Amino acid sequence: MKTLEELLAIKAKAEKQMNVREEEGAGIRVVVGMATCGIAAGARPVLAGFVEEVAKRNLKDVSVNQTGCIGMCQYEPIVEVFEEGKEKVTYIKMSPEKVARVVADHIVNGNPVVEYTVASLNK
Amino acid sequence: MYRSHVLVCGGTGCTSSNSAAIIEALEKEIEAKGLTDEVKVIKTGCFGLCALGPIMVVYPEGSFYSEVKVENIPEIVEEHLLKGRIVKHLLYEETTQTEDIKSINETNFYKKQKRVALRNCGVIDPENIEEYIAMDGYQALAKAVTEMSPEQVIDVVKDSGLRGRGGGGFPTGLKWSFTAKNAADQKYVVCNADEGDPGAFMDRSILEGDPHCVIEAMAICGYATGATEGYVYVRAEYPIAVGRLQKAIDDAREYGLLGKDIFGSGFDFDLHIRLGAGAFVCGEETALMTSIEGNRGEPRPRPPYPAVKGLFAKPTTENNVETFANIPQIILHGAEYFNTMGTEKSKGTKVFALGGKINNTGLVEIPMGTTLREVIEDIGGGIPNGKKFKAVQTGGPSGGCIPASLMDTAIDYDNLTALGCMIGSGGLIVMDEDNCMVDIAKFFLDFTVDESCGKCTPCRIGTKRMMEILEKITDGNGTLEDLDELESLANYIKENSLCGLGQTAPNPVLATLRFFRDEYIAHVVDKKCPAGVCKKLMSISIVADKCKGCTLCSRKCPVGAISGTVKNPHVIDPAKCIKCGVCIDTCKFGAIVKG
Numbered sequence: 001m002k003t004l005e006e007l008l009a010i011k012a013k014a015e016k017q018m019n020v021r022e023e024e025g026a027g028i029r030v031v032v033g034m035a036t037c038g039i040a041a042g043a044r045p046v047l048a049g050f051v052e053e054v055a056k057r058n059l060k061d062v063s064v065n066q067t068g069c070i071g072m073c074q075y076e077p078i079v080e081v082f083e084e085g086k087e088k089v090t091y092i093k094m095s096p097e098k099v100a101r102v103v104a105d106h107i108v109n110g111n112p113v114v115e116y117t118v119a120s121l122n123k
Numbered sequence: 124m125y126r127s128h129v130l131v132c133g134g135t136g137c138t139s140s141n142s143a144a145i146i147e148a149l150e151k152e153i154e155a156k157g158l159t160d161e162v163k164v165i166k167t168g169c170f171g172l173c174a175l176g177p178i179m180v181v182y183p184e185g186s187f188y189s190e191v192k193v194e195n196i197p198e199i200v201e202e203h204l205l206k207g208r209i210v211k212h213l214l215y216e217e218t219t220q221t222e223d224i225k226s227i228n229e230t231n232f233y234k235k236q237k238r239v240a241l242r243n244c245g246v247i248d249p250e251n252i253e254e255y256i257a258m259d260g261y262q263a264l265a266k267a268v269t270e271m272s273p274e275q276v277i278d279v280v281k282d283s284g285l286r287g288r289g290g291g292g293f294p295t296g297l298k299w300s301f302t303a304k305n306a307a308d309q310k311y312v313v314c315n316a317d318e319g320d321p322g323a324f325m326d327r328s329i330l331e332g333d334p335h336c337v338i339e340a341m342a343i344c345g346y347a348t349g350a351t352e353g354y355v356y357v358r359a360e361y362p363i364a365v366g367r368l369q370k371a372i373d374d375a376r377e378y379g380l381l382g383k384d385i386f387g388s389g390f391d392f393d394l395h396i397r398l399g400a401g402a403f404v405c406g407e408e409t410a411l412m413t414s415i416e417g418n419r420g421e422p423r424p425r426p427p428y429p430a431v432k433g434l435f436a437k438p439t440t441e442n443n444v445e446t447f448a449n450i451p452q453i454i455l456h457g458a459e460y461f462n463t464m465g466t467e468k469s470k471g472t473k474v475f476a477l478g479g480k481i482n483n484t485g486l487v488e489i490p491m492g493t494t495l496r497e498v499i500e501d502i503g504g505g506i507p508n509g510k511k512f513k514a515v516q517t518g519g520p521s522g523g524c525i526p527a528s529l530m531d532t533a534i535d536y537d538n539l540t541a542l543g544c545m546i547g548s549g550g551l552i553v554m555d556e557d558n559c560m561v562d563i564a565k566f567f568l569d570f571t572v573d574e575s576c577g578k579c580t581p582c583r584i585g586t587k588r589m590m591e592i593l594e595k596i597t598d599g600n601g602t603l604e605d606l607d608e609l610e611s612l613a614n615y616i617k618e619n620s621l622c623g624l625g626q627t628a629p630n631p632v633l634a635t636l637r638f639f640r641d642e643y644i645a646h647v648v649d650k651k652c653p654a655g656v657c658k659k660l661m662s663i664s665i666v667a668d669k670c671k672g673c674t675l676c677s678r679k680c681p682v683g684a685i686s687g688t689v690k691n692p693h694v695i696d697p698a699k700c701i702k703c704g705v706c707i708d709t710c711k712f713g714a715i716v717k718g
Contacts, residue, residue, distance in 0.1 A: 001379040002387040004265045007256060010378075014257035020128050021182045021246070034207045048161065051126040063183045064126055066207020 016055060020063075027061040028107055029082040030054075035069035041076035042095065049099035050079070054107075062107060075118065081106060090118040125163040127204060130180045132245060134169030134331050135324070135363055136485075137176035141193065142166075145177055148193045152200040162204050168332015170245035172232055174484035175215060178245070180227070187227040189215040231501055232483050237464065239472045240288075240325075240448035241488045244332030249367050252374040255335040261380050263451035267343045268388040271454075276347040277303060280450065282458035284470030289315055289406075289443030290521060290547045290623070292469075292536040298440060301430035302348040305438040310350035312341050313434060313441040315411055316357035316364070319403040320519030321570060323550035325474040326444035328486050330357065330364035333448065334371035338394060340450035342381065345392040348440050352393055356411050359398040369396060403520075403574035407622045408441045410576065421578045422622035443548070445474055465491030469535035477503050479552040480510065489534070496530040499553060510555040514638070518547025520567040520574075521627035523634025524560070543634045545627070559656035560639040561646055565593045567631035575624065582625025585616040589632060597657040601647040610636060655717045658702040662718055667692040669714035676706040676715060 001007060032038070032047040050064045070078045075092035079102070082088055089112045091102060098116055106112045114120060131137075131146050146166060153162050170178045175189035181199075186209050188199065195213055202208045211219050217232075218225040227233055238244075247254040255261070267276050281296025302310060314337060318326040330337065341353045357365055372394050375381040383391045397415050404410045405420040412434045414420035433439025449471060453461045462470045469491040475498065478484055482504035489498060495515060499505070506512050514524040523544040525532065532538050539546050554563065572590050577583045592609050595601050613629030620626045636643060645651050652660040665676075665685075670692040677685035677693055684700040687693030695706070695715075707715045 002384070004262070004269065004386065007261055007265055007386075010253055010256045011259070011262075014253035017125075018128075018247075018254060018257050020125065021130075032207075034205070039206075047126060051124050051161075055124040065183055068206060068208050 016058060019055070019060060022060070022063075027084060028063075030062065030064045030107070031067045031080045031082065032064070033068070033070045033076060033078040033080075034066040037069055037073035038076045038078065041093075043077035045096045046077045046079065046094045046099060049096040050103070053099055053103040057103065057108065059103075059107065072118070075121075081112075091116045092118050092121070125161060126183075127162045128182045129162060129164045129204070130167045130182070130245070131164065132168070132170050132176060132178040133166035133249075133363070134173070134244075134328055135361075136169065136173035137178055138363065140176045142177035142191075144193050145179065145191055145196060148196040149200065152196050153204065156200055156205050158200070158204055165248045166250070167247065168244040168249050169241075169328040169486055171236075171241070171486040171488075172215075172483060173486065174482065180245075181209075184209060185226060186224070187215045187218055188213050231504065232485075232487075235493065235497060235502055236488050237472050237490050238488045239452055239461075239464075240329060240336075240445050240474055241332070241486065242452070243336065244328060244486075247333070249332055249334055250370050252335060252371065252378060255333070259455060260335055260451070261339055263454035264339050264342050264346075264380065265386050267454055268346050268386050268390045273303060273347045273349065276343060276454065279454060279458050280347070283453045283461040284458075284465070284468075285446065285449055285453060285461060286469065286536060287443060288445035288449075288473065288549070290518070290545065292546065295442060295446055298430065298442070299344060299348050301428070302350070302433075302438045302440040305431055307349075307438050309352070309435075309437045310345075310348060311434045311437055311439040312344045312348065312350045312353035313408075313412065313415070313429075313439055314341055314353065314355040314444060314447055315406060315408065315441055316355055316361075316444045317399045317406040317411060318358065318361075318444070318548060319406045319574075320521070320548050320550050321567075322478045322516075322552045323476045323519060323548045325476055325486060325549055327358075327361050327364050329444050329448050329474075330361070330368050334364075334368045335375065336451055337368070337444055337447045338371055338375050338381065340447035341394060342385065342392045343450055343454060344440055344442065344447070346390050348438075350438075350440065351391045352395070354395050354397050354415050354434070356397045356399055356405070356415055359400060365396065365398065372396070402576070403570075404576040404622070404624050407624055410622065411441070412439065421576050422624070424621060445549070466533065466535045468537055473534070473546060473549055475549045475551045477551050477553070479516075480506050480512075480555040480558070481553040482507050491535045492533045494531050494533050495525060498534070498551065499530070503553070506553065506555050510557065512553070513556055513558060514554045514560065516552040516554065516563065516567075516631070517550065518545040518627075518630070519550045519552075520570045521545060521623070521630055522547045522550075523630045524554070524563065524638065525634075526638040543630065543637055545630070557654055557656070559652050559654040560635045560642045561593065561597055561652070562654075562656045564632045564635040565590070565597060568593060568628070571624065571628040575628070579619075579621035579625060581616045581619040582621070582628060585612055585620075586625070586628050588612060589616070589629065593632070596643065596646050597652070598659045599646070599650045599657075601643075603644075603647055606636065606640075606643055606647065661702050662697055663695055663700055663702055663704070663706065663715060664718060665693050665695055666714050666716060669712050671712055671714075673711070675711070676709050679705050679709045681705065 077094045079091040179188040285295045410422040429439040672690040
């Protein structure tokens with residue numbers, strides 16, 4: 001290594017790996033239901049999908065967490081997105097394919113993907 | 124990408140409470156549950172809360188598990204890592220007392236701390252150079268060698284107000300400037316990691332938890348003073364620290380952060396480790412250099428000072444581990460970052476090792492100017508078992524003790540020196556009502572008698588003579604004249620010893636004489652040890668009225684000093700009694716008393 005740029009490149013790469021250890025300031029919390037019902041319905045790849053997608057886009061203000069059974073087992077995998085000052089958004093029947101769109105539209109641009117949410121059931 | 128990181132403390136404290144087995148069990152269990160690609164286990168340095176080790180922190184939640192046992196691992200992996208349910212009953216108790224789980228930084232132990240030297244300990248994997256780089260590591264070195272002149276580096280360190288953390292408290296920038304202005308074909312940087320004070324372990328924890336910050340700082344010091352080679356003198360009794368430091372040096376070389384032409388600036392710097400064989404005197408700077416040179420570790424007279432004629436007779440800068448650990452932050456954030464913390468003459472923070480009669484044994488870093496009361500009561504969690512706080516010993520065998528009445532003293536170099544104490548390397552040993560202060564003085568003096576290298580007479584013979592007087596006092600043969608003799612001898616040794624060891628060795632005696640003279644007088648005049656520690660001054664007797672004659676004590680007595688028949692009061696034969704106190708603990712009726 002001979003330049004500051006090289007050092008900063010290593011820093012950027014390593015920082016990304018360590019993002020998960022940032023305790024404070026996670027503005028948006030993505031919570032994946034990982035009870036038996038969720039896992040059986042395929043929540044694990046959904047969770048992995050969120051982790052990957054958040055890392056790929058280098059989103060610093062987002063944390064991906066697990067939770068237990070949310071109570072609507074027939075709609076698992078369920079993902080809830082919490083944001084300070086906004087109403088909680090609940091996505092149902094998630095799949096790894098749907099993850100990219102939720103991250104792009106909702107988490108990055110602030111527009112919840114209504115057709116994936118629990119609200120779409122009433123329509 | 125891992126969705127969760129599990130940090131397990133791999134410092135010496137938690138290692139001795141079995142964290143290595145926990146890491147092994149954790150990795151096995153994670154594999155069994157098929158989480159290997161999702162959860163990463165990281166062995167870190169010390170979190171500071173050694174009393175509650177082994178410590179384990181799970182991210183992204185930041186859940187702080189304490190006193191983790193191998194048996195708890197399956198539950199934590201199954202519940203927390205697999206199903207996302209925090210195992211509340213295994214968390215650090217204080218974080219679970221409110222409805223929401225409290226962040227660890229809001230607990231009493233952590234909230235008053237300010238971590239500069241310890242900033243990466245318990246945060247990064249010390250064996251992974253890239254994690255250090257992620258925490259701004261080596262940016263200060265890059266900034267120093269590419270953007271600043273050596274004079275500018277020294278000016279920043281001077282302006283920061285940083286003073287030596289090893290004991291003396293000498294201004295670091297000034298020290299560097301002395302070496303810088305002496306021209307020579309070769310100069311050296313030496314890091315003193317020969318931490319020998321009983322009860323102090325901050326240098327070890329820094330080397331174990333964040334070895335790269337010391338390497339970076341030594342390189343910066345080399346650039347500022349014109350040195351191209353450095354030595355870290357570290358105790359061989361610190362195997363974890365030595366191993367991690369060696370790995371860190373190897374990695375730094377591989378990344379080109381040590382060696383030739385660092386950051387293309389033309390500056391060369393390399394480092395070596397030298398192991399100390401356990402002599403306390405080698406923590407004294409001239410003895411340390413003599414030892415690195417391959418000679419018997421004995422101090423040499425100053426002047427010439429190391430800045431003129433140090434290691435291998437070349438100009439040398441020597442600093443303590445903790446002093447170095449502050450340097451990268453000062454260079455990176457500027458002098459103001461540091462000098463806005465602390466008091467007028469003592470800037471920044473100081474790491475203290477809390478030990479003795481205190482609930483939260485461990486490592487804390489506080490801004491200078493924090494009071495002893497805050498450290499002991501708030502951060503340390505007070506004295507265990509409802510006992511009364513008596514005094515705190517600072518600075519180990521070179522320091523003194525501060526009585527309970529002066530607990531509101533703000534900790535800084537000058538305040539403690541004014542009390543005949545010193546910050547020293549930062550050991551804080553807390554004593555309660557069960558400690559005898561004469562015995563404490565004897566303990567520390569015994570240490571210096573053992574560790575005196577023998578080169579100069581005041582220290583070699585003087586401390587031995589003081590020790591004899593102390594023994595005379597605790598044996599019950601002391602006189603009031605002995606106290607005066609002790610004082611005059613102490614002052615003579617302070618003034619006439621060759622090095623810091625002898626010059627400070629009488630401090631524990633002088634400090635206890637100053638603040639606890641009544642205890643000395645009780646030993647000398649009343650022939651009593653008020654705390655009941657000095658065995659020769661203690662007698663154990665059975666209160667006949669209370670004794671039921673159960674014979675339990677006589678059966679437990681290891682020397683057969685108790686006699687009596689069933690249902691009749693027993694008697695202790697004082698000639699046979701060794702005052703071990705087993706009978707007192709055994710008696711169910713409280714019939715046996717010390718006096």
